Amino acid sequence: MLQTGANEALRQEFNTWAEAGKGESMEKEHRPIVEPMLAMMRLAPKDIVLDVGCGGGWLVRELASRVPQGRAIGMDLSDEMVERGRRASSSAKNTEFIVGNVDAIPREASSFDKVVSVESSYYWPDPAAGIREIFRVLRAGGAAWILINYFRDNPYCHQWAKLIPIPMHLLSGDEWAGLFRNAGFKEIVHRRIVDPTPTPETYTGRWFRDAAELAAFRREGALLVHGTKPS
Numbered sequence: 661m662l663q664t665g666a667n668e669a670l671r672q673e674f675n676t677w678a679e680a681g682k683g684e685s686m687e688k689e690h691r692p693i694v695e696p697m698l699a700m701m702r703l704a705p706k707d708i709v710l711d712v713g714c715g716g717g718w719l720v721r722e723l724a725s726r727v728p729q730g731r732a733i734g735m736d737l738s739d740e741m742v743e744r745g746r747r748a749s750s751s752a753k754n755t756e757f758i759v760g761n762v763d764a765i766p767r768e769a770s771s772f773d774k775v776v777s778v779e780s781s782y783y784w785p786d787p788a789a790g791i792r793e794i795f796r797v798l799r800a801g802g803a804a805w806i807l808i809n810y811f812r813d814n815p816y817c818h819q820w821a822k823l824i825p826i827p828m829h830l831l832s833g834d835e836w837a838g839l840f841r842n843a844g845f846k847e848i849v850h851r852r853i854v855d856p857t858p859t860p861e862t863y864t865g866r867w868f869r870d871a872a873e874l875a876a877f878r879r880e881g882a883l884l885v886h887g888t889k890p891s
C-alpha cells in the first residue's frame with residue numbers, strides 16, 4: 661500500500677515536470693554525461709534496448725538511430741512523459757513508448773540486449789527490486805547501464821533532497837554495485853563520468869549555491885554503474 665502511494669506520488673511529480681517541459685530540457689543537462697556511456701555500450705545494429713525512466717524520450721530516439729535494425733523502447737511511470745515522448749518520436753519507426761514501473765517491467769524475461777537508465781534510479785521506491793527486474797528482462801549476455809547524478813560519493817548534490825518533494829535514495833557507488841551483485845550481475849563496474857560542460861561565471865538556479873559549487877559538482881562527475889547478465 662505504501663509502495664502504491666509512493667508510485668502515485670512519483671507519477672504526479674513527474675507529470676508536473678513533463679507539463680513544465682522538463683522532459684525536453686533535460687536533454688541539454690544529461691547529454692554530456694550520456695555520450696561517453698553510449699560510446700562504452702557497444703550497441704549493435706540489431707540490439708533491442710530498454711530505457712527505464714525515459715522521460716521525454718530524447719535518449720530513446722538517440723538509441724534508435726544507433727540500432728537501425730533493432731528497437732529502442734522507452735518506459736516511464738509518468739504517463740505525461742510517455743505521451744510526449746511518443747508524440748516527439750513518431751518519425752522514428754523503431755521506437756516504442758510504454759507506461760510502466762521498474763518494479764514490474766511489463767515485458768517477458770530475456771526481452772532485451774541492453775537496458776539503460778539515466779537519472780532515474782535514485783527515485784525508485786525500491787532500487788534493489790528495480791535492479792532485479794532489469795536483470796530479469798535482460799537476455800543472458802546482455803548488459804545494464806545506469807547513470808546517476810545523485811549519489812553519496814559526490815558531496816555537491818546532497819542538498820537536492822531538500823529541494824525535491826519526493827524521497828530519494830542517496831547510495832554510494834559501492835552500494836549500487838552491491839545491488840547489481842545481489843541481483844546476479846557479473847563484470848560489475850562503477851566509474852565516474854566527468855561533465856565537460858563549461859560552467860557559467862554566475863549561477864542563478866536553485867540546485868547549487870553558486871557557480872563554484874556547480875563546477876565542483878561537475879568535476880566530481882556522474883556515477884555510471886554497469887554489469888552483465890551471465891551467459
Ligand SMILES: C[S@@+](CC[C@H](N)C(=O)[O-])C[C@H]1O[C@@H](n2cnc3c(N)ncnc32)[C@H](O)[C@@H]1O
Nearest residue numbers: 674686713714715736737738761762778780783
Ligand atoms: C530526472 S527524470 C530523467 C528522464 C530521462 N532519463 C532523461 O535523462 O531526460 C527521471 C524519470 O524517471 C522516471 N521514474 C522515476 N521512478 C520511476 C519508476 N519507478 N519506474 C519508471 N520510471 C520512473 C520519472 O517519471 C522521470 O521521467
